[in-house]
Amino acid sequence: MTGRDGGADLKPEGNTPVVILVRPQLAENIGATARAMANGGLFHLRLVAPRDGWPQSRAWRSASGADRILDAAEVFETVDEATADLHHVFATCPRPRHIVKTVLTARGGAAELRAITVRGLRCGLLFGPERAGLDNEDMARADALIRYPLNPRFMSLNLAQAVMIMAYEWYMAADATPPRTLMTNETHVATKGELDNFMRHLITELDACGFLRNEQKRPGMVRNLRHFFTRGEVTEQELRTLHGVVSELSRSRGRPSG
Amino acid sequence: MTGRDGGADLKPEGNTPVVILVRPQLAENIGATARAMANGGLFHLRLVAPRDGWPQSRAWRSASGADRILDAAEVFETVDEATADLHHVFATCPRPRHIVKTVLTARGGAAELRAITVRGLRCGLLFGPERAGLDNEDMARADALIRYPLNPRFMSLNLAQAVMIMAYEWYMAADATPPRTLMTNETHVATKGELDNFMRHLITELDACGFLRNEQKRPGMVRNLRHFFTRGEVTEQELRTLHGVVSELSRSRGRPSG
Numbered sequence: 001m002t003g004r005d006g007g008a009d010l011k012p013e014g015n016t017p018v019v020i021l022v023r024p025q026l027a028e029n030i031g032a033t034a035r036a037m038a039n040g041g042l043f044h045l046r047l048v049a050p051r052d053g054w055p056q057s058r059a060w061r062s063a064s065g066a067d068r069i070l071d072a073a074e075v076f077e078t079v080d081e082a083t084a085d086l087h088h089v090f091a092t093c094p095r096p097r098h099i100v101k102t103v104l105t106a107r108g109g110a111a112e113l114r115a116i117t118v119r120g121l122r123c124g125l126l127f128g129p130e131r132a133g134l135d136n137e138d139m140a141r142a143d144a145l146i147r148y149p150l151n152p153r154f155m156s157l158n159l160a161q162a163v164m165i166m167a168y169e170w171y172m173a174a175d176a177t178p179p180r181t182l183m184t185n186e187t188h189v190a191t192k193g194e195l196d197n198f199m200r201h202l203i204t205e206l207d208a209c210g211f212l213r214n215e216q217k218r219p220g221m222v223r224n225l226r227h228f229f230t231r232g233e234v235t236e237q238e239l240r241t242l243h244g245v246v247s248e249l250s251r252s253r254g255r256p257s258g
Numbered sequence: 259m260t261g262r263d264g265g266a267d268l269k270p271e272g273n274t275p276v277v278i279l280v281r282p283q284l285a286e287n288i289g290a291t292a293r294a295m296a297n298g299g300l301f302h303l304r305l306v307a308p309r310d311g312w313p314q315s316r317a318w319r320s321a322s323g324a325d326r327i328l329d330a331a332e333v334f335e336t337v338d339e340a341t342a343d344l345h346h347v348f349a350t351c352p353r354p355r356h357i358v359k360t361v362l363t364a365r366g367g368a369a370e371l372r373a374i375t376v377r378g379l380r381c382g383l384l385f386g387p388e389r390a391g392l393d394n395e396d397m398a399r400a401d402a403l404i405r406y407p408l409n410p411r412f413m414s415l416n417l418a419q420a421v422m423i424m425a426y427e428w429y430m431a432a433d434a435t436p437p438r439t440l441m442t443n444e445t446h447v448a449t450k451g452e453l454d455n456f457m458r459h460l461i462t463e464l465d466a467c468g469f470l471r472n473e474q475k476r477p478g479m480v481r482n483l484r485h486f487f488t489r490g491e492v493t494e495q496e497l498r499t500l501h502g503v504v505s506e507l508s509r510s511r512g513r514p515s516g
Contacts, residue, residue: 009411036419038412064414098443100493107430108437145441149433150426153267154296156322161294161422168408168423172365175407179366183403185356235358 007065010038012072017113017123017170018044019163020082022138025051025130031062031070032160033127038066040167045073046082046124079126079138087121088112091134091142092162094155099136102144109146110169125166130159187237198239198246199226205250265323268296270330275371275381275428276302277421278340280396283309283388289320289328290418291385296324298425303331304340304382337384337396345379346370349392349400350420352413357394360402367404368427383424388417445495456497456504457484463508 019037024030024047034045047054054075063070076082083089090109104112113123126142128134139145148165150157182189203212203222212218234242277295282288282305292303305312312333321328334340341347348367362370371381384400386392397403406423408415440447461470461480470476492500 007412007414032416035412035414035416039408039415039419041409041411064416066412066414097441099441100443100445100496101441102490103439103441105433105435105437106426111437148426149435150297150429151299153299154265154293154324156265156293156324157297158290158293158322158418160416161297161419164419164422165426168364168406168426171408175363177363177407179363179369181361183355183357183359183361185358187358232360238358 007038007063007067010043010066010068012043013041015117015120015122016042016044017117017125018046018086019166020046020048020079020124020126021050021159022048022079022082022126022134023051023129024127024159026159027052027056027058028062029130029159030056030073031059031064031066032158033163034059034063034066034069034073036160036164036167037069039164040169040171042167042170043069043072045069047073047075048079048082049077050075051129079141083124083126083141085122086124088116089124089126089142090144090146091126091139092128092166093134093139093145093147094157095133097136097139099139101139101142104144104146106146106148106165106169107173109144110166110173112144113170114173127159127162182233182235184235187235189233190236190239194236194239195229195234198242199229201243202246205246209250265296265321265325268301268324268326270301271299273375273378273380274300274302275375275383276304276344277424278304278306278337278382278384279308279417280306280337280340280384280392281309281387282385282417284417285310285314285316286320287388287417288314288331289317289322289324290416291421292317292321292324292327292331294418294422294425295327297422298427298429300425300428301327301330303327305331305333306337306340307335308333309387337399341382341384341399343380344382346374347382347384347400348402348404349384349397350386350424351397351403351405352391352415355394355397357397359397359400362402362404364404364406364423364427365431367402368424368431370402371428372431385417385420440491440493442493445493447491448494448497452494452497453487453492456500457487459501460504463504467508 019033019042021030021033030047030050037043037045059070060067090104116123126134126138128138146166202225206212212221277291277300279288279291288305288308295301295303317328318325348362374381384392384396386396404424460483464470470479
């Protein structure tokens with residue numbers, strides 16, 4: 001989607017959840033996990049018994065610059081060792097298991113991660129190996145399970161994609177971007193007075209050229225034009241352009257511009 | 259995260275947004291895109307001028323069974339052709355550009371996609387090439403931009419990860435999973451009466467063995483035990499187990515069980 005950003009700015013910020021890959025198989029997925037973590041503002045990566053050992057240069061090649069996360073990754077033999085210094089552990093789990101455990105959505109889990117970390121407690125997120133997922137012993141060590149609401153007809157979720165969704169929800173849980181806004185750059189959204197000024201200009205010219213000569217239809221036509229121009233936000237710059245369009249179209253007809 | 263699910267159940271369901279990859283470079287990313295689409299319940303894939311041509315067997319190898327999406331993918335020469343039959347087009351865009359355009363978050367965009375598709379209108383989602391992203395001409399064809407709130411210090415988002423986030427938000431926009439629940443399987447959450455019955459059993463045995471012999475401390479100790487056992491939901495099965503634990507511990511001391 002975009003080129004590399006280098007990742008030079010990556011560093012541990014405050015108390016962020018630890019991503020724990022349990023028995024990961026493919027180094028490429030470990031690298032892609034680091035990249036996804038960087039996207040979501042996570043930094044701490046732990047590996048439990050990576051199948052092909054550690055470090056693996058292929059991980060760095062697939063991290064797209066999130067090298068510092070891989071450089072700082074810690075390796076453990078067991079889940080118990082990897083979680084010993086943590087206060088809360090959540091286990092991602094795609095399927096129902098025969099255990100009694102709290103189940104959170106990714107969004108619900110992210111909200112709890114935020115609520116726990118602001119208390120100064122350390123959280124960990126367990127992700128299982130690519131093929132089999134976490135086993136029952138791993139899940140028995142978790143305070144709660146996180147199960148993503150996703151298409152039950154196609155459950156095969158890539159490991160780094162699973163990390164991406166949690167990293168995204170972690171970031172979103174503290175994000176205040178309005179869901180809809182108008183990007184205006186150097187210009188500003190026009191006021192209704194500025195829009196009305198343009199409408200008067202337009203109507204004057206349309207009267208002059210005869211477009212509105214049908215007196216019976218004129219009010220409805222003017223109203224419909226106003227409906228169109230108020231359908232979305234319009235900027236001051238766009239209104240200046242529209243004034244110019246109307247003026248130039250009028251001039252090219254050989255009439256004086258309004 | 260899990261093994262393959264085959265993807266035999268994948269089929270177009272109702273009116274779902276079309277994912278349009280513009281000038282994609284890597285076949286692996288096209289395959290991973292199909293997998294992510296399947297995860298989020300999307301089906302319709304269009305490719306605009308894929309760099310290495312189409313089809314590419316590497317795409318199928320990285321789709322993890324989402325073959326039907328790739329089999330049905332359509333190829334176009336231009337964005338105009340790929341969007342000609344659509345009513346609304348959103349363009350994913352990681353950076354601010356010098357254009358005036360509505361900007362949505364992924365979540366806000368997903369809500370609008372749902373609102374538009376229930377009206378029977380067809381939507382498309384444009385994703386740009388891996389390195390450069392969409393160009394200004396591509397974005398001028400979109401009704402709105404979608405920009406993900408993600409770590410501004412690390413903007414390098416993998417193409418299939420970008421698709422995953424939108425597919426996930428599309429799925430979530432219609433999902434009603436409670437953010438927190440207790441998975442209980444065959445058993446049920448116990449009532450307060452059942453819990454109280456266990457507390458009486460426990461206290462009876464603790465009185466019998468002398469654990470609560472300090473009359474002054476007894477009320478506080480009992481209250482603290484009650485606090486502990488009411489901290490989270492407990493199931494009927496767990497209460498039966500706890501009754502058994504108390505009975506057996508009492509019996510092994512040579513005392514009659516309560």
